[in-house]
Amino acid sequence: MDWFDLRFIQHMPSDGHLLETSHQSLGMMLLAFLLACIACYTVLEVIERISQAQQPLSRWLWRIVGALCLGSGSWVLHFINQLPAEEYAQSAVAAPANFSSLCVATASAFVVMLSISKGHAKPARLFTSALLISLSSTVLHLFAITQSPQVIALFYSPLLIMAALAFACAFSYAALYSYDHQHAQSPAMSRLSRITASAALALAIEFTHSFGVEAVVADLASTASTDVPGAESHMALIVSCLALLGFAASLIAAARDKYQVVNQSNVHRVNSLLNQLDHARTSLQQAANYDVLTQHLNRRGLNLAFTEKLLKHQQTNTPLGVLVIDIDHFKRINDSLGHAIGDSMLKVIAERVSSALRNDDVLSRLGGDEFCVLASLKSKDEARVLAGRVLLAMKEPIVINGRCMTMTTSIGICMFPEDGNSPDELLKHAELALYQAKGSGRNQMHVFSSQLKAKASVELLLEEELHTALRSDQGLQLFYQPILNLHSGKLSKLEALVRWQHPQRGLLSPDRFIGIAEANGFIAELDNWVLRRACCDLSRLADEGHEHIKIAVNCSALNLGRKELATEVSEALLHFSVPAQRLELEVTENALMGNIGQAIDLLQELRAQGVSLSIDDFGTGYSSLAYLKRLPIDTLKIDRSFIQDIPGANEDMEIVQAIIAMAHSLRLKVVAEGVETPEQLDLLAKLKCDSIQGYLLSRPIPMQQLLTFLADFKVESSLAHHL
Incomplete structure (x- = not known):
């Protein structure tokens, strides 16, 4: 075309x-x-x-x-x-x-x-x-x-x-x-x-x-047209x-x-979401099972690893060692240097402990400054060797922010299956051994034994029963030991001593249950009970005509750090209508110096109320004379360890003489504890000691016997010539 x-x-x-x-x-x-x-x-x-x-x-x-x-x-x-x-x-x-x-x-x-x-x-x-x-x-x-x-x-x-x-x-x-x-x-x-x-x-x-x-x-x-209609x-x-x-x-x-x-886009989106969920789940598992600070297993992660590892050892019938490690006095690091330094130190400590372990050993941070190690060991001797390596690794100084510090550890050891068959039981027994190591002076290891378990069971039972006795106000009672004023020849003071009349174990002295109360956080409740009962007895003594007698009540070291103590004292005095001058609080030398900054403010507040203050067991602690002259105290009580061997022990006699002279120079009264013989009384009188207490005068006695004792008391001829 x-x-x-x-x-x-x-x-x-x-x-x-x-x-x-x-x-x-x-x-x-x-x-x-x-x-x-x-x-x-x-x-x-x-x-x-x-x-x-x-x-x-x-x-x-x-x-x-x-x-x-x-x-x-x-x-x-x-x-x-x-x-x-x-x-x-x-x-x-x-x-x-x-x-x-x-x-x-x-x-x-x-x-x-x-x-x-x-x-x-x-x-x-x-x-x-x-x-x-x-x-x-x-x-x-x-x-x-x-x-x-x-x-x-x-x-x-x-x-x-x-x-x-x-x-x-x-x-x-x-x-x-x-x-x-x-x-x-x-x-x-x-x-x-x-x-x-x-x-x-x-x-x-x-x-x-x-x-x-x-x-x-x-x-x-x-x-030509070829038009076709409709075409x-x-x-x-x-x-x-x-x-x-x-x-x-x-x-x-x-x-x-x-x-x-x-x-395809939806499938890709779903796969992407699934991948994100997998990553999120992995991150959550990491956060849930691992400690953020040390990157080792936390308590939850340890429970999972412990269960898995224990199951393998049960199937193979092989021993498993459990070590619980605690850093000695770590709280002082946080209190004095701050938590940032404490966290840095925990990281270094975790690395030190990890370096002492083997590749298949499991390390976990239980919380705070406590760690746990799971190790496949054949015997407790191997466990001691492993614990020894940890103790040795901790002896190297730790340098943080230019400060060189040396930390020590206490370690508790137990073994599967000898000491338990479950994670909870094994951890509990390892911690019991740890408490024993700390109680024995720290910086050492201790292996769990059946005796520890029996002791722990008894203490747990005593703790529960002591709680019951405090709530029901049954079983606990106060005994009083008289204190004789050597200048006037009269009973001027009584020391209140708590006793527990246990329904099965008989009469228990304070050393059987005071430690339990302190360890389990209700010592303040116990001290407050003693305070109120002593104020009640002071009111009763006044009704019996002995309004001149004072009562000295012991105050624990833990209670001394409580600001509420001054309020509790004033409320007890007001409730029983007792003059503050008739109450005296006794604090031990170590308890006082362990928290001297807060103690001074608290003692001054108590002193302002009119309550007398005394230092008990003087000479056994590490008090400083610079602090002693600043303390608002009235009396020093010489510990019985210095009295029991005099006058035969010249060194003790010289110490007692020095304490009396120092106290008098500070215008303080002196009470000698544990006086049991006339010779001791004669020497103390010559040294111009102010007061004595001990078995020579009377053993601690309950309130009913005390009233009879006070009514019948006269200075015997054997004591009269010393006064």
């Missing part, structure tokens, strides 16, 4: 004919436009698939599908709109010519797809794509007209051509812009934007066709059905691909 003579004219030639002279039906026009809209909508769906495709081959296949949809949509619109033209009827059914037009439309559409499908377009790329859509429609129109056998020469109006391109480009740009910004909208608005963009693209194609028809003047050859409607229906099938197939393929992509 020859190429046609194409001419651009300013005015229509006088001998020219319009290419289309027939009137198009409204139904045909709407059908063509609807097919173009569907084609454009399909193209936009395909563009989305291109942007989401992961493989290069998939992107190229979708570009081809999009080119087929866009090209066939443009061609179908042109084809159906040309069907009513009587002159074009023969060319409309010419298969080769129509196929050629379809190929040209598809090829030009492929160029458009290459431009459109490059991700989110910038304004320049949007304009380029819109211009390509306009040009591709124009090329299709031009090529299709040239395929008509009636056309000899074509004449184009340049103004109408430019107008067609301008309108088509504007609508194409608007459509692409609307599609490009639909992703930021809601799903409903996004679908509406896509439909609007499809209609705009269809209008762009329609403009190129309509304006093109108006712009073309053709020189037609005279041929164009049948042909339009066939072409429309074929086009719709193609568009539907493309839409279904796009929807299926979108569904697969969404599924």
Whole structure:
């Protein structure tokens, strides 16, 4: 087929004919436009698939599908709109010519797809794509007209051509812009934007066709008309059905691909969430089972590891060693240097202990400054060797922030299956051995034995029964030991001593239960009971005519650090209407010096109430004379260890003489404890000791016997000549 003579004219030639002279039906026009809209909508769906495709081959296949949809949509619109033209009827059914037009439309559409499908377009790329859509429609129109056998020469109006391109480009740009910004909208608005963009693209194609028809003047050859009534409607229906099938197939393929992509995305998201959950679970397990500071197992992690390790040793019937390690006096580090230094030291200590262990040994931080070691050992001797390595590793000085410190440890040891069959039982027994090591002077190891368990059981039972005795106010009672004033020869004071009348064990002295009360945190309750009972007995003594006698009550070291003590003393005195001058509090030298800063303030507050104060067991501690002269005390009590060997022991006699002289120089009274012989009394009188107490005068006796003793008391002839 020859190429046609194409001419651009300013005015229509006088001998020219319009290419289309027939009137198009409204139904045909709407059908063509609807097919173009569907084609454009399909193209936009395909563009989305291109942007989401992961493989290069998939992107190229979708570009081809999009080119087929866009090209066939443009061609179908042109084809159906040309069907009513009587002159074009023969060319409309010419298969080769129509196929050629379809190929040209598809090829030009492929160029458009290459431009459109490059991700989110910038304004320049949007304009380029819109211009390509306009040009591709124009090329299709031009090529299709040239395929008509009636056309000899074509004449184009340049103004109408430019107008067609301008309108088509504007609508194409608007459509692409609307599609490009639909992703930021809601799903409903996004679908509406896509439909609007499809209609705009269809209008762009329609403009190129309509304006093109108006712009073309053709020189037609005279041929016989072969108009077949109704042929164009049948042909339009066939072409429309074929086009719709193609568009539907493309839409279904796009929807299926979108569904697969969404599924893959969901699967990927679920896998990602599962991986995050696995990481979170691992992190939680790490946080739950490991100590943050030392990075070793914590108590919870130890329980799991202990159960697993114990099960293996039960199956193989082999011993397992359990070591509980405690840092001696670690609290002083936190109190004096701060918790930051304490934490740094704990890290170093954990490294030291770990360095002394073997690879398969398990180290755990139980809490605070306490650690636990699980070790596969054959005997307690091997356990002692392992504990010895730990003790040796701790002897090296620790340098933190320029300070050089040396810490010691106490270690308790027990063995499976000899000392227990469960983690709780083994830990409890190892801790019992640890307490024994600490009680024996610290910086040593101690191995669990059945005797320790029996002792712990007895102490636990005593603790429970002591609680019951305090709550019910039954069993506990006060005994009083008289104190004789050597200057006046009268009983001036009584020392209150608590006793426990146990229903099974008989009368228990303080050394059997005071330590239990201190260790278990209710010594303050016990001291308060003693204080109130002593005030009650002071009131009773006044009623019996002994209002001049004072009572001295012992105060424990732990109770001395409580600010509430001064309030409890004033409340007890007020409740029983006892003058404060008749009450004296005794504190041991070691208890006083162990908390001297707080003790001074508390003693001054008690002294301001009128309560007398004395230091018990003087000479056995490490008190400083610089502090002694600042303390608001009234009396020093010389410990019986210095009295029991005099006058035969010259050194003790010199110590007693020095204490009396020092006390008098500080204007303090002196009481000698443990006086049992006349010779001791004679010496103390010569040394000008103020008062004595001991078996020579009387043993501690209960209140009822005390009243009889006071009523019958007279200085015997054996004592009279010493006074």
